[in-house]
Amino acid sequence: MTALHLQNIQKSYGVTKVIHGIDLKIDDGEFIVFVGPSGCGKSTLLRMIAGLENITDGEMFIGGARVNDIPPSQRGIAMVFQSYALYPHMTVYDNMAFGMKIAKAPKEDIDKRVQAAAEILQLTPYLDRLPKALSGGQRQRVAIGRAIVRNPKVFLFDEPLSNLDAALRVATRIEIAKLKSSMPETTMIYVTHDQVEAMTLADRIVVLSAGHIEQVGAPIELYEKPANLFVARFIGSPAMNLQPARIENTGEHTVINLAGRQATVPIPSPENLAGASAHFGVRPEDLRIADDDDHLLEGTIHFVERLGEVTNIYLNVKDVDEPVVVKVPGVQKHDKGDRLRITANPEKMHLFTEEGRSFLYL
Ligand SMILES: Nc1ncnc2c1ncn2[C@@H]1O[C@H](COP(=O)(O)OP(=O)(O)O)[C@@H](O)[C@H]1O
Numbered sequence: 001m002t003a004l005h006l007q008n009i010q011k012s013y014g015v016t017k018v019i020h021g022i023d024l025k026i027d028d029g030e031f032i033v034f035v036g037p038s039g040c041g042k043s044t045l046l047r048m049i050a051g052l053e054n055i056t057d058g059e060m061f062i063g064g065a066r067v068n069d070i071p072p073s074q075r076g077i078a079m080v081f082q083s084y085a086l087y088p089h090m091t092v093y094d095n096m097a098f099g100m101k102i103a104k105a106p107k108e109d110i111d112k113r114v115q116a117a118a119e120i121l122q123l124t125p126y127l128d129r130l131p132k133a134l135s136g137g138q139r140q141r142v143a144i145g146r147a148i149v150r151n152p153k154v155f156l157f158d159e160p161l162s163n164l165d166a167a168l169r170v171a172t173r174i175e176i177a178k179l180k181s182s183m184p185e186t187t188m189i190y191v192t193h194d195q196v197e198a199m200t201l202a203d204r205i206v207v208l209s210a211g212h213i214e215q216v217g218a219p220i221e222l223y224e225k226p227a228n229l230f231v232a233r234f235i236g237s238p239a240m241n242l243q244p245a246r247i248e249n250t251g252e253h254t255v256i257n258l259a260g261r262q263a264t265v266p267i268p269s270p271e272n273l274a275g276a277s278a279h280f281g282v283r284p285e286d287l288r289i290a291d292d293d294d295h296l297l298e299g300t301i302h303f304v305e306r307l308g309e310v311t312n313i314y315l316n317v318k319d320v321d322e323p324v325v326v327k328v329p330g331v332q333k334h335d336k337g338d339r340l341r342i343t344a345n346p347e348k349m350h351l352f353t354e355e356g357r358s359f360l361y362l
């Protein structure tokens with residue numbers, strides 16, 4: 001069953017339109033991640049789902065019922081924010097129980113729910129503590145607990161980990177992944193600008209830019225088959241290498257001219273693109289050093305990043321503006337000034353039109 005249906009959802013603040021018509025169906029129990037650069041409208045969209053912002057135009061359905069005019073408290077939704085704002089003078093238990101107490105729920109019901117939530121989040125030993133006696137990660141778990149206790153049908157998270165330091169972020173991310181599997185019925189929508197969170201948590205990712213959807217798909221689908229240049233650049237780190245190319249021959253396989261060399265890309269292209277400009281893409285991890293004549297590109301190393309597990313080599317290639325990044329496993333000895341030939345697995349190559357659309361979706 002469809003948990004959530006967004007139909008041409010739009011939002012304007014005064015004359016400024018910030019959400020430009022979002023169409024999206026989310027299934028019951030799905031974990032959806034909204035990802036995109038700062039200011040693209042992630043929070044605004046989430047707040048419209050929660051009912052904290054008016055919908056300027058379009059229709060929103062939760063469990064089949066139109067909710068445009070339904071107040072937040074009646075939408076069966078709970079939201080966890082970046083700033084978790086616990087009540088400092090209340091214990092963990094009371095912080096989690098507060099909402100149900102206000103709603104005058106019976107004491108035994110409150111206790112059952114709080115204990116169950118504490119169990120899921122491994123907060124049972126801390127129930128009598130005040131927030132100040134907890135780590136940042138534990139406090140964020142209390143904020144999540146407060147939302148679980150409300151037994152929501154839909155769980156919304158707005159960048160819940162961005163106030164935590166790197167190690168805690170990883171640990172809490174794993175907690176959220178576990179939370180997802182312990183609440184399989186609950187639909188979750190999670191907003192982040194962090195692509196690692198998006199890749200690791202999502203059943204499906206919604207990539208947003210400037211108030212519209214660029215692509216919706218499973219994490220690996222977006223990584224392997226980005227629909228356009230925006231998604232190609234956004235998913236993956238270091239970002240996909242993108243270079244201007246010219247289409248020399250169309251057909252089942254496309255022959256391109258790349259910085260003066262010819263390459264055959266096993267992606268079909270329509271006849272009308274013969275002679276057209278295009279963008280050739282290949283991820284740094286899909287390039288490798290080639291000592292033979294059958295290389296794709298050749299260049300001079302101008303920068304090397306040794307991260308231990310991998311080495312990122314930045315190559316200046318003649319007639320190409322941007323350096324080409326090659327990600328090779330382990331510690332590499334190559335240094336600045338060295339000449340290097342590289343090649344790519346043809347199956348891992350990407351082609352985009354001049355306007356930025358992937359050839360796979362033409
Ligand atoms: N209350 C508001 N009034 C006017 N503009 C707003 C308001 N809230 C957000 N915006 C604008 O809407 C756009 C999207 O904001 P937001 O949803 O917060 O982005 P994100 O969460 O993706 O960083 C931004 O350009 C922001 O400046």
Ligand SMILES: [Mg+2]
Nearest residue numbers: 042043044158
């Ligand atoms: Mg935001």
